[in-house]
Amino acid sequence: MxxxxxxxxxxxxxxxxxxxxxxxxxxxxxxxxxxxxxxxxxxxxxxxxxxxxxxxxxxxxxxxxxxxxxxxxxxxxxxxxxxxxxxxxxxxxxxxxxxxxxxxxxxxxxxxxxxxxxxxxxxxxxxxxxxxxxxxxxxxxxxxxxxxxxxxxxxxxxxxxxxxxxxxxxxxxxxxATRDVDGWVAKLAPSAETDPIGHLALAYSHPQWIVRAFAEALGGDLGETARLLIEDNERPPVHLCARPGLADPVELADEVGGAPGAFSPYAVYLSGGAPGELAAVAEGRAHVQDEGSQLVANVLATAPLDGPDGRWLDLCAGPGGKAGLLGALAAQRGARLTAVEVAEHRARLVTQATRGLPVTVLNTDGRTVGADPKLPEGHFDRVLVDAPCTGLGSLRRRPESRWRRRPSDLPPLTRLQRELLTAALRAVRPGGLVGYVTCSPHTVETHVTVTEASRRAGFPIDFVDARPLLPAGMPGLGDGPTVQLWPQRHGTDAMFMALLRRG
Missing domain, CATH: 1.10.940.10 (NusB-like)
Known part of the structure; x- marks a missing residue:
């Protein structure tokens, strides 16, 4: 370690x-x-x-x-x-x-x-x-x-x-020092029978509202909720993305002393070290990215699409991980990616992350689709909305976040998510695809946001089953058509994805 x-x-x-x-x-x-x-x-x-x-x-x-x-x-x-x-x-x-x-x-x-x-x-x-x-x-x-x-x-x-x-x-x-941690939990935690959420919150050090949100997203399965909380408290793995066309994952794994990933065709698992100091990262052949992020970006890029397929859009691109992968895939397929980021410093990060790739970075608000001539309506073939969210799916990587987030954060975030997804649905051409992604399993940031935005679109929206687009053999993908990845099931951050086709 x-x-x-x-x-x-x-x-x-x-x-x-x-x-x-x-x-x-x-x-x-x-x-x-x-x-x-x-x-x-x-x-x-x-x-x-x-x-x-x-x-x-x-x-x-x-x-x-x-x-x-x-x-x-x-x-x-x-x-x-x-x-x-x-x-x-x-x-x-x-x-x-x-x-x-x-x-x-x-x-x-x-x-x-x-x-x-x-x-x-x-x-x-x-x-x-x-x-x-x-x-x-x-x-x-x-x-x-x-x-x-x-x-x-x-x-x-x-x-x-x-x-x-x-x-x-x-x-x-x-x-x-008079008790071990189990002894303290036995003394201080509420009864698991009368207050299971309170018990899990104290036993596994998460705020009760987050435990409740996880349990709801897991269908009320408190046993799996506990396994998720345990996983959140483990040291997270380091994943690299071998950029397609620039690095082979097997060769990269040998180069960095890692191992090819279990699911993403581009993932490499590292056992430790400082990934930012690796030559492959410094040279732009790879970047640090959770395997779940790689998977959802790849789903959007590989989903079957009728008609033209050269104009791609990443509507919330900062800091540039998914834009880097999409840009590398676009280069292989003769496509071009427009990467939008509203924060100036994050737009600079996207520019750095996509250097040498067919990517145009716009420092603007993604909600200006139709008003900004560089973001015309009905123009793009594939659109990614990696929406700002509570980040509850990556608490193992950002340990302080669980104590900073509040339920009151949800209303402004979900409003922004709906606005961005609505803008993406306007930006995509009829027959084109939109991938809506959040690093949160909270139902109001996932199913509720997608349902509301698609209902208010003003034109037909079809849900595409994302499960067949993920690698065969991935366990616990649910009933579809959306996909929720989990640390305790897949070893990834808790990434949610809905794949939508504009009618």
């Missing part, structure tokens, strides 16, 4: 808000004050570098966790920079990465345990001390770190970030 390979997706710093504080300074530099106690516990007025009292992997993990909670940073953006700044590689980087992502995934359950062990609500604990306790509790309950080492190192950490709380931290962690 190597730390830098944990996250996948948009790796640029442009995708998130500033993570170093009010002034947007880069977090993690030696001597910079990135918490109110300073980088290594020094007063903000003293900018001299101070070495941490604990080992660097633990301290880097603490700084990353603190940045996530204090600054709304994203772990996949701040942690790699901190690892580079501190020169952590190999086992040290892997340990820091495990501590960071594991603590963030299990925050909900850890907070319940700390609340009980401390005799006060975790939200009443000073934030720097609270984050240190989370890190210590994770080591006690989820790693092989000896209890004495987890306690003493955390107390040392508290001494640098909250000096007056060392005795409190020691007492809390010693109480945490």
């Amino acid at each position: 190597t730390g830098p390979s944990e996250p996948q997706g948009d790796r640029s710093r442009g995708g998130g808000r500033p993570t170093g504080g009010q002034r947007g300074e880069r977090p993690g530099r030696r001597g910079e004050g990135t918490s109110r106690e300073g980088r290594f516990g020094a007063d903000r007025r003293d900018r001299r570098p101070v070495r941490p009292a604990v080992d660097l992997p633990r301290h880097v993990a603490y700084q990353a966790i603190a940045a996530v909670h204090r600054d709304d940073a994203y772990a996949n953006l701040v942690l790699p920079a901190m690892l580079r700044d501190e020169g952590l590689t190999g086992r040290d980087a892997a340990f820091a990465t495990e501590l960071t992502y594991g603590t963030l995934r299990h925050t909900g359950t850890l907070d319940a345990i700390i609340t009980d062990a401390a005799g006060r609500d975790v939200q009443r604990i000073d934030p720097p001390v609270r984050d240190a306790l989370r890190l210590g509790a994770y080591q006690l309950l989820h790693t092989r770190v000896p209890a004495h080492a987890a306690v003493s190192s955390t107390v040392d950490l508290v001494r640098t970030v909250g000096p007056g709380a060392t005795g409190f931290a020691n007492a809390v962690l010693r109480e945490v």
